[in-house]
Structure formats: structure tokens, C-alpha cells
Amino acid sequence: MTRLRVASLLLICLIVSLALAKDAQPLGEDPAVEQRLTRLSQQLRCLVCQNETLADSRADLAEDLRGEIREQIKAGKSDKEIIAFLTQRYGDFILYKPRVTYTTYLLWFGPFILLLGGLYLLFRYIKQRRELIPETPLSADERRRAEELLASASGKEPA
Amino acid sequence: MIRYLIPLGIFIVIVIFLAIGLGRDPHEVPSPLINKAAPTFRLPQLKEPSKTFSADDMRGKVWILNVWASWCVSCREEHPLLIEYAKSGAVPIYGLNWKDKREDALAWLGDLGDPYVLSVADLDGRVAIDYGVYGAPETYVIDQSGTIRFKQIGAVTSDVWSEKILPLVQELNRQGNSK
Numbered sequence: 001m002t003r004l005r006v007a008s009l010l011l012i013c014l015i016v017s018l019a020l021a022k023d024a025q026p027l028g029e030d031p032a033v034e035q036r037l038t039r040l041s042q043q044l045r046c047l048v049c050q051n052e053t054l055a056d057s058r059a060d061l062a063e064d065l066r067g068e069i070r071e072q073i074k075a076g077k078s079d080k081e082i083i084a085f086l087t088q089r090y091g092d093f094i095l096y097k098p099r100v101t102y103t104t105y106l107l108w109f110g111p112f113i114l115l116l117g118g119l120y121l122l123f124r125y126i127k128q129r130r131e132l133i134p135e136t137p138l139s140a141d142e143r144r145r146a147e148e149l150l151a152s153a154s155g156k157e158p159a
Numbered sequence: 160m161i162r163y164l165i166p167l168g169i170f171i172v173i174v175i176f177l178a179i180g181l182g183r184d185p186h187e188v189p190s191p192l193i194n195k196a197a198p199t200f201r202l203p204q205l206k207e208p209s210k211t212f213s214a215d216d217m218r219g220k221v222w223i224l225n226v227w228a229s230w231c232v233s234c235r236e237e238h239p240l241l242i243e244y245a246k247s248g249a250v251p252i253y254g255l256n257w258k259d260k261r262e263d264a265l266a267w268l269g270d271l272g273d274p275y276v277l278s279v280a281d282l283d284g285r286v287a288i289d290y291g292v293y294g295a296p297e298t299y300v301i302d303q304s305g306t307i308r309f310k311q312i313g314a315v316t317s318d319v320w321s322e323k324i325l326p327l328v329q330e331l332n333r334q335g336n337s338k
């Protein structure tokens with residue numbers, strides 16, 4: 001009885017794993033094409049999920065677009081041509097790394113401007129503080145007293 | 160006093176920027192195809208697959224291309240509006256049936272009514288890729304010269320229709336007639 005149960009369980013596991021195996025992505029026949037496809041689609045955004053790359057997405061459209069890219073690679077198109085094909089249709093938003101154009105200057109260079117601004121404010125602040133605290137040199141009397149104190153302190157607790 | 164006003168000022172600026180950012184729908188990606196030529200295609204018609212339809216057949220007319228599918232939930236939402244607008248005769252509406260099964264699509268039109276002059280079947284979604292479709296429904300207004308003038312991403316609402324699409328169609332028709 002138990003043996004039968006174990007056998008049927010095993011059978012179920014086998015069937016399930018077979019069913020899952022069928023769901024996996026069809027392997028491309030040409031590994032070089034697949035490699036280029038993966039590299040390209042990692043730089044592209046899935047428009048349905050938006051925060052996933054085209055390579056990671058399981059969305060229907062992402063699969064279609066990967067298919068389109070695969071065909072274009074096979075047709076001998078260059079990476080540039082394929083990306084141009086996609087941006088013509090879906091806009092620059094499909095690129096994960098935004099292009100450097102006049103609309104994205106603030107995005108690309110804003111952080112450096114902020115950094116420079118911050119450094120400027122920091123230096124100004126430090127300079128101001130230095131001017132606020134005037135250095136008053138010790139008088140001869142004070143210097144002697146300070147040396148006495150130091151001498152007595154170092155005598156008690158040698159470092 | 161100014162010591163306290165500066166952080167407050169920065170805070171207000173940040174709040175304004177965040178409020179603008181939150182008010183935007185990140186799902187609406189501006190289409191680069193606006194004011195560009197509508198990609199041409201020739202596809203079999205949904206109801207009569209032996210006949211084809213091409214975007215070029217519509218030269219000289221203002222028309223609407225609506226991307227729909229029977230599996231698309233928002234399409235169901237906008238469907239009664241499309242039927243109403245089609246009845247008004249303001250502008251011919253053509254359907255692009257996107258990645259659907261023919262039986263499902265026909266059943267859907269049978270159940271809910273058919274607002275389209277005709278629909279074409281884009282089974283593998285290649286034409287939809289040319290149009291930059293990334294979710295149904297999407298609606299394009301195309302002018303006499305075959306240029307895309309407007310794109311609605313997501314369901315057409317009565318606001319979008321009365322404030323954007325209808326005025327645009329009327330304006331395009333007026334321009335076309337005066338030429």
C-alpha cells in the first residue's frame with residue numbers, strides 16, 4: 001500500500017517536472033545569436049513591467065520583442081540598427097541607460113553640479129569659521145603655566 | 160530668521176517636485192510616433208480573412224485605429240463608449256485585433272457589439288510593434304496624409320474623447336476641406 005503511494009507520488013513529481021520543463025524558454029539554435037540577444041536585451045526596458053529589463057521579463061510583449069531582436073540579429077543587423085528600430089517605435093524610454101541629449105543634461109550632470117555647489121558652500125563655511133575665531137597668542141606668563149601643567153601631567157602618567 | 164527659512168524653502172521645493180512626479184502616470188510613455196507617418200501594413204480582415212486592409216487605403220481621410228483584444232480588460236471598459244462614438248459618425252473607427260484568437264475576437268464582438276468599420280487581425284503582433292503598442296487598448300488618430308496626430312494609451316474616456324479626440328478630428332477635417 002505505502003509502496004504504491006510512494007510510487008504514485010514519484011510519478012506525479014516526474015510528470016510535474018516534465019510539464020515545467022516544457023514551459024522553459026526554447027533554446028536558440030545558435031548560441032552566438034542568443035548571447036548577443038541577452039546582452040542587448042539587458043540594456044533594454046520591458047515597457048509592460050518598466051522596472052525589468054527585456055531580458056528578465058516574462059511579459060508577452062517582451063517575448064515578442066526578444067523574438068523580433070533575434071530575427072534582426074539573424075538578418076545581420078548591427079546593435080545600433082536594432083536599438084534604432086526599437087527607439088523609433090517605443091522612444092528613448094526603452095533604453096535603460098538614458099542617452100545624453102539636451103533633455104537629459106540635468107539628469108547626467110545635475111549630481112556633479114550639486115557636488116560642486118556643496119563643496120563651494122563647505123569651503124565658504126570653513127573660511128568663515130576661521131575668521132570668526134581669532135587666534136590669540138599666549139602671553140609669556142600663560143605659556144610658562146601651560147608648560148608646568150604639561151610637565152607635571154607627563155611626570156605622573158608617562159605615556 | 161533666514162536660517163530657518165532656507166530649510167523650509169528647500170522643503171517646499173522638494174514637495175512641489177514630488178507632487179508633480181506623483182501626479183504623473185509612469186505607464187504613459189510618450190510615443191515618438193506622434194506627428195510621424197503611421198507605419199504602413201497590410202493585414203487580413205478579422206471577419207473576412209480573404210480580404211485585406213491597409214493603412215494606405217485610408218489616405219485622404221481622418222480615421223481612428225483602436226488596438227484591442229478579447230483578453231484585454233480595459234478594452235471591455237471602453238467598448239460601450241466606442242460603440243456610442245461610432246454611432247455618432249464623427250470619425251470612422253478601425254480595429255487592430257492584437258494577438259488574439261479569431262474565434263475569441265469574433266465572439267467578443269458578437270457579445271458586446273462591433274463599433275469598428277472593420278478590424279484587422281494582427282496575430283503575431285508585428286504590426287503592433289511597428290506602432291509601438293505596449294498594452295491594449297491604445298488609440299491612434301491618423302490624419303489625411305497618414306500622419307499620427309494623437310495617441311491615447313489605455314482606455315478612451317468620455318473626457319479624452321470630448322476634450323482631445325473630437326476637437327482634433329474636427330480641426331483636421333476643417334483643414335482638409337479648406338485645402
